[in-house]
Amino acid sequence: MKKVIAMIIASAMTISLVACGGSSAPASTNDAAETENVEDEAAPAQDEAAPAEDAQADAEAPAEEAAPAGPVANNEKPVIWFNRQPSNSTTGELDMDALTFNDKTYYVGFDAKQGAELQGQMIADYLTSHGAELDRNGDGIIGYVLCIGDIGHNDSIARTRGARKALGTAVPDAAQGKTEIATIDDVDPSPVGTNTDGSSDKVQDGSITIDGKDFVVRELASQEMKNNAGATWDAPTAGNTIGTWSASFGDQIDVVVSNNDGMGMAVFNAWSKEQGVPTFGYDANSDAVAAIEDGYCGTITQNADVQAYLTLRTLRNALDGVDIMTGIATPDAAGNTLNDDLYYYDEATRCFYALNGAVTADNYQNFLDATAPNPLFNNQLSEDDAPVKRVWLDIFNSTDNFLNATYLPQLENYDKILNLDVEYIKGDGQTEANITDRLANPDEYEGFAINMVKTDNAASYTSKLQ
Ligand code: BGC
Numbered sequence: 001m002k003k004v005i006a007m008i009i010a011s012a013m014t015i016s017l018v019a020c021g022g023s024s025a026p027a028s029t030n031d032a033a034e035t036e037n038v039e040d041e042a043a044p045a046q047d048e049a050a051p052a053e054d055a056q057a058d059a060e061a062p063a064e065e066a067a068p069a070g071p072v073a074n075n076e077k078p079v080i081w082f083n084r085q086p087s088n089s090t091t092g093e094l095d096m097d098a099l100t101f102n103d104k105t106y107y108v109g110f111d112a113k114q115g116a117e118l119q120g121q122m123i124a125d126y127l128t129s130h131g132a133e134l135d136r137n138g139d140g141i142i143g144y145v146l147c148i149g150d151i152g153h154n155d156s157i158a159r160t161r162g163a164r165k166a167l168g169t170a171v172p173d174a175a176q177g178k179t180e181i182a183t184i185d186d187v188d189p190s191p192v193g194t195n196t197d198g199s200s201d202k203v204q205d206g207s208i209t210i211d212g213k214d215f216v217v218r219e220l221a222s223q224e225m226k227n228n229a230g231a232t233w234d235a236p237t238a239g240n241t242i243g244t245w246s247a248s249f250g251d252q253i254d255v256v257v258s259n260n261d262g263m264g265m266a267v268f269n270a271w272s273k274e275q276g277v278p279t280f281g282y283d284a285n286s287d288a289v290a291a292i293e294d295g296y297c298g299t300i301t302q303n304a305d306v307q308a309y310l311t312l313r314t315l316r317n318a319l320d321g322v323d324i325m326t327g328i329a330t331p332d333a334a335g336n337t338l339n340d341d342l343y344y345y346d347e348a349t350r351c352f353y354a355l356n357g358a359v360t361a362d363n364y365q366n367f368l369d370a371t372a373p374n375p376l377f378n379n380q381l382s383e384d385d386a387p388v389k390r391v392w393l394d395i396f397n398s399t400d401n402f403l404n405a406t407y408l409p410q411l412e413n414y415d416k417i418l419n420l421d422v423e424y425i426k427g428d429g430q431t432e433a434n435i436t437d438r439l440a441n442p443d444e445y446e447g448f449a450i451n452m453v454k455t456d457n458a459a460s461y462t463s464k465l466q
């Protein structure tokens with residue numbers, strides 16, 4: 001029940017921030033959800049007719065003919081991409097070959113742009129509503145450092161852009177031919193390295209008025225948090241980097257911004273908690289939400305419960321050959337359904353996106369357990385309707401905080417109610433082959449849910465299914 005209330009608060013918050021901010025992205029988001037629902041209302045008429053005919057056909061058919069058809073070819077089995085959207089890691093262009101691998105292929109993620117704008121807004125609101133004491137060394141500059149997850153990952157890119165746009169430090173993305181900034185998509189997401197003197201051409205100095213006084217806002221430093229072996233979003237690297245940064249310009253750092261909570265919490269625990277420096281992350285992992293009590297400033301929930309459910313639900317529906325919106329836009333026989341303020345579906349690209357909500361000191365109590373199943377869609381399917389199926393699912397990095405501490409426990413909630421016997425594989429976060437080698441015999445599985453190391457690498461999985 002708590003979770004339901006939390007959801008309502010989260011979505012109400014999203015809407016109210018949008019209303020104040022005047023951004024157009026979430027409005028189109030709602031449009032997408034509504035359009036989808038209109039289509040869904042029309043769809044069930046056909047779907048309802050179909051099972052009746054099948055039932056009749058089954059009843060009339062002689063026993064031998066009712067026997068299951070031969071084995072399904074691997075390239076006709078359901079494939080659900082999740083968390084890393086098949087796309088070009090340089091341009092962001094979607095990999096439509098991967099997204100339409102077969103008619104049972106989908107992507108499940110969250111609205112990276114809406115979440116990134118929300119994170120930027122949360123940070124900007126905090127700065128304007130807190131006094132001039134934010135300027136720790138009194139130099140008239142609010143200096144921040146930024147931990148970047150993966151320079152080729154669409155979620156990471158969006159968050160860097162969202163923070164810079166909200167803080168006024170963004171410059172147009174020249175590499176993409178941009179000359180002005182209309183939306184966050186136009187912002188240069190490159191790391192600056194070190195920019196304590198404000199001379200970088202990847203960002204500019206912004207300005208902000210706090211308590212009637214004007215301050216410069218400067219991105220003092222930013223870098224991709226990648227370890228020596230190549231793993232990205234690497235929390236230990238972020239913990240070490242704040243050591244380097246603080247040793248050379250510590251008193252200039254007034255705020256820490258991170259593309260996720262894994263890195264944000266590493267910085268918080270290593271440095272900013274003790275210094276009392278406001279630190280912001282993303283994901284609403286349980287440890288980060290709990291740390292809000294100790295001064296961690298805020299995070300964004302990408303509603304991992306919704307994403308985990310959608311990942312396995314689309315797999316289930318595709319395996320059963322039922323309408324893909326069963327238990328999503330339309331309630332299933334057990335009563336599972338997703339409210340449309342929690343997600344939307346883009347039919348053209350076959351992508352499902354969960355929506356995001358801000359988690360701050362005002363509402364964090366509702367989000368303390370990031371692994372709790374959502375009662376709206378936690379009802380057990382009957383094995384008569386949905387017999388147990390064996391599926392393969394990988395998590396690209398066994399040490400990624402969000403995927404292991406939040407997403408995986410949510411998957412484990414929903415695999416049970418959906419009667420899916422999931423083989424969970426965990427990668428090392430850096431080598432695709434470390435994962436694909438463990439898909440040596442796809443014949444053993446009836447469907448696949450894939451979390452890639454690199455968003456460009458879809459073909460290394462689909463080639464295994466040919
Ligand atoms: C999460 C990060 C995570 C990454 C892994 C993102 O959506 O926010 O915390 O490290 O996915 O791919």
Ligand code: CA
Pocket residue numbers: 134135136137138139140141142143251252254
């Ligand atoms: Ca300062």
